[in-house]
Amino acid sequence: MAAPAIAVESTVQAWEARRASASFWSDAWWRLRHDPTTMVAIAVLVTLVVLALAADLLADNLFHWSFSRQDLAQTYRKPTFDDPAFWFGADNLGRSQIVRLLYGARVSLFVGFFGAAILMTLGVAMGVTAGYFRGKWDDFVVWLVSTLNSIPQFFLFLIIGFIFRLDALSLSIFLGGLGWFGTCNLARGQTFSLSEREYVTAARTIGASNVRIMFRHIFPNVVPLLIVIAMIDVGGLILTESALSFLGFGIQAPQPSWGNMLSDAPQFYFRGAHLIYFPGILISVTVLCAYLIGDGLRDALDPRLRGSIGGGVRRRA
Numbered sequence: 001m002a003a004p005a006i007a008v009e010s011t012v013q014a015w016e017a018r019r020a021s022a023s024f025w026s027d028a029w030w031r032l033r034h035d036p037t038t039m040v041a042i043a044v045l046v047t048l049v050v051l052a053l054a055a056d057l058l059a060d061n062l063f064h065w066s067f068s069r070q071d072l073a074q075t076y077r078k079p080t081f082d083d084p085a086f087w088f089g090a091d092n093l094g095r096s097q098i099v100r101l102l103y104g105a106r107v108s109l110f111v112g113f114f115g116a117a118i119l120m121t122l123g124v125a126m127g128v129t130a131g132y133f134r135g136k137w138d139d140f141v142v143w144l145v146s147t148l149n150s151i152p153q154f155f156l157f158l159i160i161g162f163i164f165r166l167d168a169l170s171l172s173i174f175l176g177g178l179g180w181f182g183t184c185n186l187a188r189g190q191t192f193s194l195s196e197r198e199y200v201t202a203a204r205t206i207g208a209s210n211v212r213i214m215f216r217h218i219f220p221n222v223v224p225l226l227i228v229i230a231m232i233d234v235g236g237l238i239l240t241e242s243a244l245s246f247l248g249f250g251i252q253a254p255q256p257s258w259g260n261m262l263s264d265a266p267q268f269y270f271r272g273a274h275l276i277y278f279p280g281i282l283i284s285v286t287v288l289c290a291y292l293i294g295d296g297l298r299d300a301l302d303p304r305l306r307g308s309i310g311g312g313v314r315r316r317a
Contacts, residue, residue, distance in 0.1 A: 028224075028300040038296025041289040048286060052105035059103075065096040067103040068254050076272040089274040092264065100256040101278060107168045107257040109286070111175065112238040116230050118176025119237075120183060124219070124226060127187025132195055132214055141188070145181045153178060157240070161249025168257075171250060175237050183229055190222045224301035228294050235290030242283050258283050 032038060051058070059066055065085040071094035079089040079097075088097040130141035160166070160174055194200065195218065203213050238258075244250030245259025253260060261279045268275040 032296060032300040035296045035299065038293055038300075041292035041296070044285065045289040045293065048105055048282075048289075049109060051102055052109050055099075055102040055106055059099050063096060063099050065099050067095065067100045067256055069096070070094050076275075078272075079274050088278050089272065091261075091272070091275055092268070097275065097278060100261060101258070101282060104256040104258045104261055104279065105282065107251055107255065108238050108241060108259070108283070110168050111172045111241040111257075112234040112286075112290070114169075115172040115176040115179070115237040115241075116233040118173060119180045119233055120226060120230050122177065123180035123183025124187050124222070126180070127184040127189075128191050128214055128218060128222065130184070131188040131191025132210065132218065138188075141184065145184055148178070149181050154240070154243075157244055158247070158249050161244055165252055166250060167255070168251060171241060171244070172237075175240060179233070179237070183226065183233070186225065186229060187222055190225060191218055194218045194221050224297075227301065228298045231290050231294035231297060235287040235294075238283065238287055238290070 055067075063085040071090070074086065074090040074094035075092060077086055077090035077094070080086050085096040085099065088101065091097055091100070126141050126145075130138040156178065157174065161171075164170065166174070200213060200217050203217055208216075241250055241257065242259030242262070245257050246262050246265075248260075248263055251257040251260050258279045262276060265276050
């Protein structure tokens with residue numbers, strides 16, 4: 001019995017040595033690949049993105065129905081397999097629900113990812129520079145974040161949506177431009193800690209410029225945390241867009257989004273419940289996948305788990 005135990009322990013030690021010698025990113029990718037929940041979430045989200053990008057191709061060649069085409073004879077048609085265009089039924093104007101869901105995915109996912117990119121760019125730029133330079137610039141950034149954070153953001157979005165007719169691009173810019181405050185605070189706090197490290201002091205000693213120090217020594221060490229926050233923000237932005245469009249202040253008809261497809265949900269409930277189920281399920285699944293990916297990335301990028309087997313820290317007696 002002792003020999004098999006020794007062999008297993010030797011194998012585990014060999015794996016630990018191999019993982020410890022790997023680079024940070026290869027080690028993170030190894031742990032991510034061995035997290036089935038995160039990989040399933042990535043596969044589902046990638047599938048939704050591919051379907052959204054292929055909406056024109058599928059509408060023309062498979063469903064033979066555009067997102068704006070109406071047929072009043074098909075009003076509130078139930079889901080059926082007789083016609084591909086009505087696999088998910090038809091809405092109150094006889095439009096194909098599955099085709100509108102594909103084009104709605106394009107809008108909702110674009111708002112989530114592009115809005116998160118704007119949010120992260122502004123938040124990282126403001127937070128890293130404030131935490132590194134400090135002084136008056138840091139005081140200004142803190143004042144700006146505190147002031148804008150005191151404004152109820154959702155009501156501000158409602159006012160903007162009432163004044164302007166928003167499309168996917170303009171809504172993404174507004175959501176990203178007014179949602180970077182939390183990211184800024186996180187980046188600023190991380191920069192405070194990193195700017196006191198020995199390698200940053202050594203870089204200053206040999207005459208490295210401030211820009212080089214921020215880009216080569218501070219920013220790469222902030223990236224792992226920000227990747228996690230970015231995926232969580234994608235889910236949050238999709239929910240915000242859906243809520244605004246549901247209330248009529250986001251993406252406007254006839255351009256479909258998952259949110260505005262639910263705008264008449266109360267009247268759909270009794271006449272065509274399928275018009276509520278499918279957009280609601282897609283919103284829930286997409287946001288859940290974004291959060292699961294963020295949680296998986298947090299575990300994969302956690303430096304405390306570096307070199308561990310299966311993502312967990314082995315305890316030694």
